[in-house]
Amino acid sequence: MSKYLLDKFLFTVDRDPELTERYREDPAGTVTWWEAEMANTILNCIPAEKTTWLAFTDEERRALAEHDHVALFQMGAHPFLTLTLFIALFERDHGPMEYQRAYGKAMEHISMPYPDIST
Template sequence: MSKYLLDKFLYTVDRDPELVKAYKEDPAALVARWEADHMTRLTGVDADRTTWLAFTERERTALIEHDHVTLFELGAHPFLTLTLWIGLFEQDYDEPLAMQREYAARLAHFSLPYPDIST
């Protein structure tokens, strides 16, 4: 498991409107594409490519299912999931902040100390 890798996925996808669209339309395909094309480039420098990183099956499933609760349990940073989820789902709700309220409600069962979100 790599919290860094989860956070890198969330950060990278959130900052590219085409990736956000692809992630919403076909999350399995985007996760597979990201693993093949983006995951090996940790810093953007070809010399820094790596082949040993991979999502665990639980991480991959949570990403594919847009399961922010499991991602939080795995240590993904909640601000990264929240900002991406806003881009993915906010327009699907009729009331202001409805998506954010649902996001928070699904995490309400957590109490301090929260899962470690440091990388």
Template sequence: MSKYWVNKFLYQIDRDPELLERYRTSPRAMVETWEQSIGPTMTSVEISTVNSFTPEEREALINQDYVALFEMGAHFFLNLTLFIAVFEEEYTARSGPLAFQLEFGRKLSHWLGREYPSVAL
């Protein structure tokens, strides 16, 4: 897993309301756009050509599969905060406050008592 690349995606999308909305409504297009033009930007004049998502990472991001991302070693906090932003409104409307966070915990409960995947690069 290119953890840096995935974590950079999680961080940047979560902190930009326009990108977040694009990811919420059209994840495939946003992942492709980010990977081709946003992610490689290092500064206003420098572009990186080194990184790309693995097929598994790309698929997990497109499917908004936070469990798979966690299991591949995405940073727990970045993963949680992005997907709270993506899903909280929908879950809160259906089930009340903290509904998504509780669902996130349930879906990762099989990790209780086990060592979490490393987030080290």
């Protein structure tokens, strides 16, 4: 499992409005594409700078494809990254602060100590 790769996915998808919409409409396809095309690029470097060893686990792919922010948090994905991306994905479908409250409620069963979210 790679918390770095989960956080990189959440960060890069959230920063690109077209990619955010793509992830909203076709989450599994977006995860598959992103893993193949973007996972091994190095942030803030020229496109030729790549690595070859980064890949999601099946559990990570499933959680990303299902928009499962609780499972992502339990795997160590940073909650601010999931929250900001998922607000962009779903807030429009809810009233003011309704999505944020539902996000928190879905995670209220998780007790301290929380998963390590350091990368």
